[in-house]
């Protein structure tokens with residue numbers, strides 16, 4: 001399987017972490033996002049959205065990081081990471097949707113403008129991203145109080161997906177101190193080999 005990604009891509013990283021955790025073999029194909037390689041015709045044939053990650057699994061193409069995680073977990077029988085029980089799976093899916101619709105937009109506003117935009121940084125976007133984070137982070141913190149994990153008594157793909165966003169909050173020096181359960185959970189995940197070997201360093 002080929003995994004098209006970029007070292008700064010939190011979306012590609014979550015797929016890579018799952019592969020590392022489950023021993024799923026993959027060839028990592030870097031796409032030079034900073035030079036615009038995602039807009040080249042050859043790449044657009046893989047993903048017309050011009051985004052990483054994409055996988056090419058023996059000719060089967062799939063984009064959208066969380067759809068890829070679900071597909072790989074199912075294909076490789078990683079039921080600990082993505083439970084098969086209807087209700088348990090629904091809770092993992094709930095958090096994946098929450099990640100895409102609530103946490104990611106807020107995180108992206110802060111991270112893009114703090115780390116990538118340089119002198120085009122939009123301070124209003126940072127402020128509105130932070131205001132949105134103030135609403136969503138307590139929800140994550142509250143969920144983690146019961147077992148220390150988001151959905152199960154162990155990490156699942158939603159913990160991985162959400163944590164790759166939290167990495168960017170950390171890089172932005174966003175103060176997580178108000179969310180003690182998040183700090184504990186994230187510290188535990190960071191200790192895992194899969195997180196260490198895929199970490200984006202200090203960012204751009």
Ligand SMILES: N[C@@H](CCC(=O)N[C@@H](CS)C(=O)NCC(=O)O)C(=O)O
Pocket residue numbers: 008009010011012033038050051052053063064065066
């Ligand atoms: N919803 C998509 C988002 C993918 C995405 O935004 N990828 C970013 C990297 S983290 C990207 O490829 N950006 C390139 C661009 O926008 O030009 C997913 O979950 O895979």
